Structure formats: structure tokens, C-alpha cells
Amino acid sequence: MSASRRRRTAPDAPDSDIARRRLERRQASGRRSDERWAEILAGAARVFQRLGYSPATLEDVxxxxxxxxxxxxxYVGTKEELLVGLLYRPLETLRERVDEVAALPEPAPQRLESSLREYxxxxxxxxxxxxxxxENVxxxxxxxxxxxxxxxxxxxxxxxAEIIRSGVQEGVFRADIDPAVAVLGIIGMFNWMHRWYRPDGARTLQDLxxxxxxxxxxxVRPPPTGDGPGTPRP
Structure with missing residues (x-):
């Protein structure tokens, strides 16, 4: 078999001009700023939210x-590639914002409040x-x-978790709960909003x-001690 024939049939080699151009589009560093690509991502977000990722198809998009x-x-060869393109920047933005707040020289309660607000x-x-x-995408x-x-x-x-752990060390957060478990409970509460939140509802996402x-x-605050007001009796 000739070298040119091997190149045409190699698994990663594009077998048509359209496939070659699509591969170049995927590899282009500036694709995320392309207007059409942005439209496709926005449309995919609506479709995945409305139908769910698993049943949705590229034809739906x-x-x-x-x-x-x-x-x-x-622009895109597979639904998975579209999902990656859709989620890459949002998850990076979230991580950057939380990291920035977590590094502030403030007490743990203020940092936890601010980081959750950024979330x-x-x-x-x-x-x-x-x-x-x-979904578990x-x-x-x-x-x-x-x-x-x-x-x-x-x-x-x-x-x-590190914010909560530092709060435990400062003595302002309870020490009887593993910080990692506390994060799972707290973030799980916020994440569940996707099941019932409606943008046209009476309250905004920020209000909730x-x-x-x-x-x-x-x-995460320590329970009150003594018999003062608000302290439940056994």
C-alpha cells in the first residue's frame, strides 16, 4: 500500500474536504469566539435543558x-464534543471565582458566604x-x-471544604462534621435547584x-449552649 493511501485511510485522517475543515475548526484556538459557534453552544444549552442530554441529538440542536x-x-462532530465545548468555560469560571474568594484574608464565615454567593x-x-x-454528564x-x-x-x-476546615480551626464552625461531607450537603442543596427553579417564577435565583x-x-455553626432564648430543650 502506498504512503498516500495509508494517509487517506489512517483513523485520524479526514477523508473529505468537509471533514478536514471540521477538524481544523475544532483545533482552531479562536473557535470559542466565533459567532456561529457561540450560537450553536447557546442552542445546545437550550436543547439539553429541555430534552435532557441523553435523549437529545445533534439534529435537535x-x-x-x-x-x-x-x-x-x-463545527462539531459528536454530541459529546458539543457538551465539552458547552461546559468548559462555565466550570472554569466557577472554579476561578471560588478560588479567588477562598484566598481572601477574611474569617471563614465571610468567605463561605461570599463563595456561595459567587456560586x-x-x-x-x-x-x-x-x-x-x-445529569451525570x-x-x-x-x-x-x-x-x-x-x-x-x-x-x-x-x-x-478548605474554607469550612479553616472555620473549624478558628472555632467558628462545628467540628463534629467532616468538612467534605458538609460541602456535599451544602452544594447538593444549591445544585438541586435545577429540578424546580423557573426563571419566570416569583423569585430570582439570587433571592433563593x-x-x-x-x-x-x-x-455549620456550632449549636447554641445553655438555656438561653432559642435553645431547644431536650
Whole structure:
């Protein structure tokens, strides 16, 4: 077999001009700023939120965006690739914001409050995060960018845990609960909003977030001692 023939049939080699151009688009560092790519990502977010990631198809996304399948395939080859492109920046933004607050020279309660507020703000600004929260989508992603998505999510959780751990050391948070377990409970409460929150509801996401922040802070503070007001009797 000739060298040229081997090149044409190699698994990673594009076998048509369209496939070659699509591969170049995927590898181009500036693709995320491309207007059409942004439209496709926005349409995918709506489709995945409405139908769920698993049952949704690339054809559903093409219809949502108003392009034909050939145009869509020029930009993205698989649904998984589209999911990675959709979630990469939001999870990175969330991690950056939480890390920034966690590093502030403030007492743990203020840092926990501020970091949770940043979490809610990011959810409101980047609703793509609801796709990540709705399903175990991290289980279907692969590749370097998908690894980065998982890493950003894990690092955000560790930053929250470190804030709580420092609060325990300061004596302002209860020491009888593992900080990692506390984070799972607190973040789980916030993440569950994707099941019932409606943008057209009576309260904004930020309003609900403030209630959740108050409950989160209350849950990690030491219980009151003595028989003062508000202390429940056995």
C-alpha cells in the first residue's frame, strides 16, 4: 500500500474536504469566539435543558439553531464534543471565582458566604451549568478538555471544604462534621435547584440563593449552649 493511501485511510485522517475543515475548526484556538459557534453552544444549552442530554441529538440542536446538519457537522462532530465545548468555560469560571474568594484574608464565615454567593451568581450568569448539574454528564465525556472540566468541578469542591476546615480551626464552625461531607450537603442543596427553579417564577435565583446561604451558614455553626432564648430543650 502506498504512503498516500495509508494517509487517506489512517483513523485520524479526514477523508473529505468537509471533514478536514471540521477538524481544523475544532483545533482552531479562536473557535470559542466565533459567532456561529457561540450560537450553536447557546442552542445546545437550550436543547439539553429541555430534552435532557441523553435523549437529545445533534439534529435537535441543528433545528434549534436553524441550520442544516451539514453546517452543524462543520463545527462539531459528536454530541459529546458539543457538551465539552458547552461546559468548559462555565466550570472554569466557577472554579476561578471560588478560588479567588477562598484566598481572601477574611474569617471563614465571610468567605463561605461570599463563595456561595459567587456560586449562585455564576449559575445565574451561565445557565449552562444546569446541564452539568442535571445529569451525570461527566461520565460520558472524555479527552483533555473533559478532564479539565472534571478537575475544575473537583477543585471548586475542595476550595469550599478548605474554607469550612479553616472555620473549624478558628472555632467558628462545628467540628463534629467532616468538612467534605458538609460541602456535599451544602452544594447538593444549591445544585438541586435545577429540578424546580423557573426563571419566570416569583423569585430570582439570587433571592433563593440568599435563603440557601443563610441555611448553609446555620448548618455549620456550632449549636447554641445553655438555656438561653432559642435553645431547644431536650
Amino acid at each position: 441543528a433545528v434549534e439553531v436553524g441550520v442544516n446538519r451539514a453546517t452543524l457537522y462543520y 449562585v451568581r455564576t449559575m445565574a450568569e451561565l445557565p449552562e451549568l444546569f446541564v452539568f448539574l442535571a 461527566h461520565e460520558v465525556m472524555s479527552g483533555p478538555e473533559a478532564d479539565r472540566i472534571r478537575d475544575n468541578a473537583d477543585r471548586s469542591g475542595r476550595a469550599f 440563593g440568599e435563603d440557601f446561604i443563610a441555611m448553609a451558614l446555620s448548618s
